[in-house]
Amino acid sequence: METATAPAKITNVFTNRGTKELSLPKNERRLVMSYMYVAFISLFIGGLMGLLQVLVRSGSFELPWGINYYTILTVHGVILGLVLTSFFIIGFQNALMGKTVGYSKKQLNWAWIGFAVMTIGMISAAITVLLGKANVLYTFYAPLQAHPVFYIGITLVVVGSWINAFVNFRQFYVWKKNHPDEKSPLLAFMVVINMLMWCIATIGVASAMLAQFIPWSLGYKNTINVLLSRTLFWYFGHPLVYFWLLPAYMAWYAIIPKIIGGKIFSDTLARFSFILFLFFSIPVGLHHQLTEPGLDSTWKFIQVILTFMVVIPSLMTAFSLFATFEITGRKKGYGGLFGWLKHLPWKDVRFLAPFIGMLAFIPGGAGGIVNASYQINTLVHNTIWVTGHFHLTAATTVILTFFGIAYWLIPHLTGRKLTKSVNRLGIIQTILWTVGMLIMSTSMHIQGLIGGPRRSDYSDYGGTAQAAEWGAYQMAQAVGGTILFIAIILMVYIFIKMVFFSPKGEEEFPIAQEEDHAEFTPKWTENWKLWISITIVLILFAYTVPVMDVIQNAPPGSAPFDWPIGNS
Amino acid sequence: MTTEKKKQLESSPENEPNLKGTLISVSVVGIFILVTWFGVFMLFLSR
Numbered sequence: 001m002e003t004a005t006a007p008a009k010i011t012n013v014f015t016n017r018g019t020k021e022l023s024l025p026k027n028e029r030r031l032v033m034s035y036m037y038v039a040f041i042s043l044f045i046g047g048l049m050g051l052l053q054v055l056v057r058s059g060s061f062e063l064p065w066g067i068n069y070y071t072i073l074t075v076h077g078v079i080l081g082l083v084l085t086s087f088f089i090i091g092f093q094n095a096l097m098g099k100t101v102g103y104s105k106k107q108l109n110w111a112w113i114g115f116a117v118m119t120i121g122m123i124s125a126a127i128t129v130l131l132g133k134a135n136v137l138y139t140f141y142a143p144l145q146a147h148p149v150f151y152i153g154i155t156l157v158v159v160g161s162w163i164n165a166f167v168n169f170r171q172f173y174v175w176k177k178n179h180p181d182e183k184s185p186l187l188a189f190m191v192v193i194n195m196l197m198w199c200i201a202t203i204g205v206a207s208a209m210l211a212q213f214i215p216w217s218l219g220y221k222n223t224i225n226v227l228l229s230r231t232l233f234w235y236f237g238h239p240l241v242y243f244w245l246l247p248a249y250m251a252w253y254a255i256i257p258k259i260i261g262g263k264i265f266s267d268t269l270a271r272f273s274f275i276l277f278l279f280f281s282i283p284v285g286l287h288h289q290l291t292e293p294g295l296d297s298t299w300k301f302i303q304v305i306l307t308f309m310v311v312i313p314s315l316m317t318a319f320s321l322f323a324t325f326e327i328t329g330r331k332k333g334y335g336g337l338f339g340w341l342k343h344l345p346w347k348d349v350r351f352l353a354p355f356i357g358m359l360a361f362i363p364g365g366a367g368g369i370v371n372a373s374y375q376i377n378t379l380v381h382n383t384i385w386v387t388g389h390f391h392l393t394a395a396t397t398v399i400l401t402f403f404g405i406a407y408w409l410i411p412h413l414t415g416r417k418l419t420k421s422v423n424r425l426g427i428i429q430t431i432l433w434t435v436g437m438l439i440m441s442t443s444m445h446i447q448g449l450i451g452g453p454r455r456s457d458y459s460d461y462g463g464t465a466q467a468a469e470w471g472a473y474q475m476a477q478a479v480g481g482t483i484l485f486i487a488i489i490l491m492v493y494i495f496i497k498m499v500f501f502s503p504k505g506e507e508e509f510p511i512a513q514e515e516d517h518a519e520f521t522p523k524w525t526e527n528w529k530l531w532i533s534i535t536i537v538l539i540l541f542a543y544t545v546p547v548m549d550v551i552q553n554a555p556p557g558s559a560p561f562d563w564p565i566g567n568s
Numbered sequence: 569m570t571t572e573k574k575k576q577l578e579s580s581p582e583n584e585p586n587l588k589g590t591l592i593s594v595s596v597v598g599i600f601i602l603v604t605w606f607g608v609f610m611l612f613l614s615r
């Protein structure tokens with residue numbers, strides 16, 4: 001598919017276009033599938049917890065056997081927010097790397113080691129959560145204290161993901177060395193950006209775990225600097241959401257165009273938006289701590305400004321996607337202002353699911369801008385609005401795009417076909433998800449605006465009038481949540497079908513190419529030293545003073561709380 | 569830079585695609601964001 005390269009001349013553009021596709025050997029397919037198994041098992045368990053949550057919160061259901069609401073909420077947040085996402089993402093990214101730059105035998109072995117370390121860590125942490133020894137929610141905020149194995153397990157997950165990241169970096173580096181004058185394959189470039197961001201961000205959790213949580217939970221330290229631990233968490237927590245989102249963007253920029261029969265709109269724009277996401281995803285974590293006492297408001301404000309910078313690559317992405325749709329439609333002869341909408345393959349679930357994901361990101365993104373607006377944040381902070389927000393962004397935009405990927409990736413990996421009937425089930429699944437989420441998320445947003453708290457077991461709050469207003473919305477969430485749970489069952493069924501029962505065959509791994517006359521991508525896009533330096537400078541600028549402040553003027557350390565929730 | 573520009577122009581002989589629908593679509597997204605934001609802002613002011 002690669003276009004012939006122009007004779008070597010010193011220019012500041014890469015003269016090759018497009019991506020040469022490799023095929024995925026058996027062992028690589030097995031690696032990716034291992035990640036997928038973990039992801040879909042997590043989806044089922046986490047979805048079940050979600051169902052229990054909405055039922056409990058409707059006030060008409062009580063958990064049996066004395067199970068604590070916060071145990072199931074921790075399972076839900078950890079297994080969906082941390083396990084499902086990171087396993088799906090790393091698996092998917094490994095498939096992209098295998099398809100575009102390839103693995104050596106040694107790299108593949110290391111990738112397996114990464115998977116093993118992640119899985120061992122994940123299972124250890126999961127056991128403590130399921131035993132109710134880690135009811136600390138997925139943010140593990142101190143001074144709530146969990147069993148030490150919970151923290152050690154999460155640290156292992158991070159270490160495993162680092163091993164995987166270094167394999168990806170190595171693959172990329174070797175490819176570049178063997179193709180000195182060529183631009184890297186777009187998808188490999190995007191994977192490297194996402195893993196770079198992940199590695200820099202997870203330094204926050206890793207250091208909080210090693211320096212604070214693990215010694216504290218083992219009893220080597222009596223107290224913990226709560227403010228520091230939260231600041232380190234959110235230094236990681238915001239880039240975490242971009243770690244979820246960027247793989248969805250990979251599919252939007254470089255896979256969806258192929259599915260709709262079009263071309264990549266602009267290779268340079270796609271790369272540049274990823275570079276901007278790298279810059280502006282990390283030095284912004286304080287926007288989750290706007291109501292946190294003990295942090296200087298000047299630095300909160302500075303990080304709010306940096307947060308708003310992310311609007312730029314987000315709108316670049318929106319523009320690029322609309323343009324892809326419009327250009328493709330017009331080429332196929334659909335005229336008029338919006339006639340091009342008609343050409344889109346609405347009946348192809350590989351397109352429909354991610355497309356609804358894109359639509360959900362419009363209210364999701366708008367809500368995010370509200371959340372980040374310093375003063376307005378006080379209106380929604382810690383209300384169920386926030387939960388409504390990230391069930392749009394994470395649990396719809398990201399998850400529906402991942403489902404959209406799964407419909408072709410899983411059959412591709414298992415050597416089967418995406419059949420018409422599975423496609424039809426997939427469309428039903430997508431519609432159920434959309435309807436369920438519309439009901440659940442909208443009622444969460446409204447309930448939040450009238451003060452309903454998030455992370456809250458059912459309570460009538462002593463019969464106050466305000467809490468009485470919330471009841472109807474919690475009922476609506478139970479209805480929406482039940483529809484969502486049915487959608488999850490259907491998705492798990494589809495997964496099993498695609499893995500074990502669909503007819504054998506070759507399913508396409510869709511990778512879009514550039515237009516034949518696309519502009520050449522400038523070489524500055526791969527100035528990695530510059531991108532990493534700018535990222536680090538921005539982080540140092542945004543975080544040095546507040547973190548020094550939190551350490552030097554530390555609040556009194558806190559003893560562990562393991563009751564009423566925590567490790568009890 | 570200028571030679572690069574020229575080269576790029578030469579390499580894209582097609583004329584600019586018609587992106588009117590895109591312009592309107594992104595504008596609608598922008599307006600939606602503003603309306604949402606101001607809606608919540610009014611609520612903030614009224615409390």
Ligand code: HEM
Nearest residue numbers: 047050051053077080081137138395454455456481484485
């Ligand atoms: C059946 C589908 C789902 C239902 C019914 C559901 C329901 C809920 C509810 C009611 C809450 C808030 C509970 C509270 O604050 O007390 C919640 C929290 C959460 N959900 Fe879901 N959800 C579903 C799917 C998902 C998915 C697919 C994801 C992730 C990709 C997800 C991620 C989260 C996270 C991270 C939290 C926050 C937990 C916390 O505050 O500690 N959910 N969910």
Ligand SMILES: [Cu+2]
Nearest residue numbers: 237238287288
């Ligand atoms: Cu954030």
